[in-house]
Amino acid sequence: MPEGDATYKAAAALRTALVGKAISRFESPGLIGPTPQIGSAIERVESHGKQLEIIFDDGIVLHTYLRLRGKWHLYHVGQKWKKRRHLARAIIETDEWVAVAFNTPIVETYRQYHQSRHPHSGRVGPDIASAEADMHECAARLFHYDKPHVTVAEAMLDPRVMTGIGNVYRCEALWSCGVHPWAHVGDVPQSTCLDLVLTAAGHVRANQHSPVRITAPDVPGGLAVYGRNGQKCSRCGDIIRVTTLANTERNVYWCPGCQVGSEPYPERDDSDPIARAMDPHPAATQFVGDVLRNRTAS
Numbered sequence: 001m002p003e004g005d006a007t008y009k010a011a012a013a014l015r016t017a018l019v020g021k022a023i024s025r026f027e028s029p030g031l032i033g034p035t036p037q038i039g040s041a042i043e044r045v046e047s048h049g050k051q052l053e054i055i056f057d058d059g060i061v062l063h064t065y066l067r068l069r070g071k072w073h074l075y076h077v078g079q080k081w082k083k084r085r086h087l088a089r090a091i092i093e094t095d096e097w098v099a100v101a102f103n104t105p106i107v108e109t110y111r112q113y114h115q116s117r118h119p120h121s122g123r124v125g126p127d128i129a130s131a132e133a134d135m136h137e138c139a140a141r142l143f144h145y146d147k148p149h150v151t152v153a154e155a156m157l158d159p160r161v162m163t164g165i166g167n168v169y170r171c172e173a174l175w176s177c178g179v180h181p182w183a184h185v186g187d188v189p190q191s192t193c194l195d196l197v198l199t200a201a202g203h204v205r206a207n208q209h210s211p212v213r214i215t216a217p218d219v220p221g222g223l224a225v226y227g228r229n230g231q232k233c234s235r236c237g238d239i240i241r242v243t244t245l246a247n248t249e250r251n252v253y254w255c256p257g258c259q260v261g262s263e264p265y266p267e268r269d270d271s272d273p274i275a276r277a278m279d280p281h282p283a284a285t286q287f288v289g290d291v292l293r294n295r296t297a298s
């Protein structure tokens with residue numbers, strides 16, 4: 001599952017191999033948009049979150065959205081591919097390299113001067129992996145989010161707010177800033193929005209060139225909450241949970257003891273979706289059971 005930094009690394013590898021080179025082959029079954037011409041050269045390779053774009057010198061932009069399973073591979077010409085050919089969504093060949101996009105749900109091309117009309121690129125927020133990204137703009141996009149009742153956890157992964165973040169850094173930034181993941185984004189103060197963005201960007205950039213992800217060096221494994229469900233929180237000792245909300249596809253790892261900022265349910269009861277959420281870890285299930293019993297008793 002590529003996080004934003006995996007896409008950033010893929011773009012860096014493609015850039016090194018392809019920029020300045022003329023293409024000798026281009027294939028993309030089912031491509032929507034103009035086909036890059038043989039002989040045109042690759043001018044730039046850019047990543048924005050999980051979106052990777054290859055820009056040709058004739059102004060054609062190949063836009064790929066990697067989502068959860070998409071991946072770009074780079075091979076020497078003649079080298080055996082690691083994935084089956086029918087999974088290839090785009091193939092670009094130069095005289096030395098073959099770049100292949102596998103399993104990418106979106107592959108399309110457009111001419112660069114139409115970029116503002118492009119459904120994705122026209123509206124995406126700054127890429128926090130980039131040192132040039134405007135953090136205040138990301139914070140403003142979060143603070144002024146058009147649906148104030150959406151949870152802050154969801155809004156943080158909306159590419160219109162920022163790109164390059166991914167689930168690991170989303171969870172870790174929420175924990176670092178002590179923000180409740182289900183806080184309504186409209187309830188999160190502006191200063192906290194900026195804290196979240198700066199923290200996430202700090203984590204993404206610190207790990208860009210590292211094979212392992214570390215956001216909390218004092219915690220074994222290097223992450224404060226991600227993947228630590230059922231274990232003790234290093235800050236408050238409470239038990240870390242994992243929760244999947246019905247309308248999101250990914251798990252949010254969080255600590256109920258110390259992530260209370262902008263908490264959406266001050267009067268907790270048994271109808272609380274957090275208490276009802278499934279948690280597969282036995283220790284955490286026990287913990288949630290105890291909490292419910294204690295609430296009933298009081």
Ligand SMILES: [Zn+2]
Binds near residue numbers: 233237255256257259
């Ligand atoms: Zn905690």
